[in-house]
Amino acid sequence: MAAITDIPVAKSPEPPTAIELKHRRKALRSQILRYGLLSLVGLIMIYPLIWLIGASFKTNAEMFSSPGFWPSEPTISGYIEGWKTSTPYTFGRFFLNSLWIIIPKTIGTAISCTLVAYGFARFEFPGKKFLFMTVIATLLLPNVVTRIPQYLLFRDIGWLDSFLPLWVPSALAGDAFFVFMVIQFLRAIPRDMEEAARVDGATTLQTLIYIVVPMLMPALISVCLFQFMWTMNDFLGPLIYISSVEKYPVSLALKLSIDTTEAFAWNQILAMSVLALAPSLAVFFMAQKYFIEGISTGGVKG
Amino acid sequence: MGGESKWMGLWYVSPYVIGLLLFTAFPFLASFYLSFTDYDLLSSPEWVGLDNYEKLFTRDRTFDKSLSVTLIYVFSTVPLKLAFALFIAVVLNYRLKAINLFRTAYYVPSILGGSVAIAVLWRYIFADTGLVNMMLASIGIDPVNWFGDPNNALFTITLLRCWQFGSAMVIFLAALQSVDKSLYEAAAIDGAGPWKIFRHITLPLITPVIFFNLIMQTVQAFQEFNGPYIITDGGPMKSTYLLPLYIYDKAFKSFDMGYASAIAWVLFAIIMVLTLIAFWSSKKWVYYAGDKRS
Structure with a gap:
């Protein structure tokens, strides 16, 4: 301890007074306390995930015998067997299904949110105040109250067991959180360039595409990343709408594999859980700046 | 901008x-209508007046149980999660070099939290011979029956939600970082200690964010589905049978759409009343600086 307190003292050009020393020691103690506490909590937070990765390489016999994460005889049999699944399809199929849900949904979200946010942030029109209030209200409206009639609606138009119920509401700016986030972002951008473009004769749509969209990029990237992650994790939506196994996304397939393989093959389920988390983790670590910014400007669920 | 047409927007x-x-809008109204009907998907909805609600409140023991479990869940999860998020944000909000590293570590569980894979993980680490019990054993504590005992199961589900405190924390941290530093310095010169500064300067200034987090977390907690559905399937003895699970079972397993809609509306009414109380009370405790709000 003494050695550590000496470091700042040594840097000081003049001999510090007793009060200064006391202050420094106090600040240092606070630093150590903070780092210690944060590291401990961080470890508790992250250890389950680290353990998960280690356990996915363990044998079933070792899984419940030691709390360490390093497997004593590493094996990839969990991945090989788990990938095959108990269905006629492999997990590859389920990953493609997830991707096929995510990509159109994300593109639809980004385009519709851009148009709608542009409308709200840059134009005056009859009923604007009321419509904006409905954005806020929808933000707070629990989905649970609209879910059943939505299901009945999709059933009546023959969309059950297809991806349309998952795509279409989002493509019509149905995720109020994203609409709100982009509106807030756009409101903070100065209008000078847009006005200049309009004076030069650009239409509003040209202004949107060539001036506004490039400036909106950071917000749109946040929207796409969140939508990717939430859709990847979404369970209830596919659970209600997708019934044939060939169309299952990863979340449903994982639930299916718990129900069908539980009794003996733990490492298969854990191995597939690691794979299911991998895309979200990869995206998060590649682009965490956008997550932190998105969450801080718009506020977020989760 | 351009005055070409008021219809452009x-x-x-x-x-x-x-x-x-x-x-x-349509599903919202339709579910209200359906809650007064008997509808099994085979024949068209049949108007039954207040029957569904009457049955809910007087004869449905499952509903009573589910409602009380839901209320306990929400009122324990939300304060715990928010208090923890705020505490960690305050500790982090200091000139620490590793602030970004910690922020990332804490945020990761929120990103993954709702996924099936995390629920699976939770099942394994809280299993009878799982990670948590093995760790407890190594420090000499008897194993706990985390999911099998109705007294513990809800707590274990609550922990899963609290583990995801990261997004609330990031929002708190952003608010804390925007507090004007000169206020702290002025208070310190006046001789205020760290607790006093926190209590009388920091806390009032971030009340809008506390309010926002409180509302959002409450609305979400009332709708928790994945965790209890995948981990415990509502059991044991319905001790984790939250209302969204009950609604799901009624609607999509027994196809009792009218009754399920009635439960959904009761849940909605509870959320709305609590939200309104929060908004109403916010005048008393939420501090708005009166600027920077668009």
Whole structure:
């Protein structure tokens, strides 16, 4: 301890007074306390995930015998067997299904949110105040109250067991959180360039595409990343709408594999859980700046 | 901008308007109507007046149980999670070099939290011979029956939610970092200690964010589904049978759409009343600086 307190003292050009020393020691103690506490909590937070990765390489016999994460005889049999699944399809199929849900949904979200946010942030029109209030209200409206009639609606138009119920509401700016986030972002951008473009004769749509969209990029990237992650994790939506196994996304397939393989093959389920988390983790670590910014400007669920 | 047409803006927001009508407004009203009907998907909805509600409140033991479990869940999860998020944000909000590293570590569980894979993980680490019990054993504590005992199961589900405190924390941290540093310095010169500064300067200034987090977390907690559905399937003895699970079972397993809608409306009414109370009370405790709010 003494050695550590000496470091700042040594840097000081003049001999510090007793009060200064006391202050420094106090600040240092606070630093150590903070780092210690944060590291401990961080470890508790992250250890389950680290353990998960280690356990996915363990044998079933070792899984419940030691709390360490390093497997004593590493094996990839969990991945090989788990990938095959108990269905006629492999997990590859389920990953493609997830991707096929995510990509159109994300593109639809980004385009519709851009148009709608542009409308709200840059134009005056009859009923604007009321419509904006409905954005806020929808933000707070629990989905649970609209879910059943939505299901009945999709059933009546023959969309059950297809991806349309998952795509279409989002493509019509149905995720109020994203609409709100982009509106807030756009409101903070100065209008000078847009006005200049309009004076030069650009239409509003040209202004949107060539001036506004490039400036909106950071917000749109946040929207796409969140939508990717939430859709990847979404369970209830596919659970209600997708019934044939060939169309299952990863979340449903994982639930299916718990129900069908539980009794003996733990490492298969854990191995597939690691794979299911991998895309979200990869995206998060590649682009965490956008997550932190998105969450801080718009506020977020989760 | 350009005065060409007052309809131009409406054209741009039209996707939203269509979506709002089709997927929010219509279902919202329809579910209210359905809650007064008996509808099994085979024949058309049959009007039964207040029967569903009457049955819910007087004869449905499962509903009573589910409602009380839901209330306990929400009122324990939300304060715990928010208090923890705020505490960690305050500790982090200091000139620490590793602030970004910690922020990332804490945020990761929120990103993954709702996924099936995390629920699976939770099942394994809280299993009878799982990670948590093995760790407890190594420090000489008897194993706990985390999911099998009705007294513990809800707590274990609550922990899963609290583990995801990261997003609330990031929002708190952003608010803390925007507090004007000169206020702290002025208070310190006046001789205020760290607790006093926190209590009388920091806390009032971030009340808008506390309020926001409180509302959002409450609305979400009332709708928790994945965790209890995948981990415990509502059991044991319905001790984790939250209302969204009950609604799901009624609607999509027994196809009792009218009754399920009635439960959904009761849940909605509870959320709305609590939200209104929060908004009403916010005048007393939420501090708005009166600027920077668009």
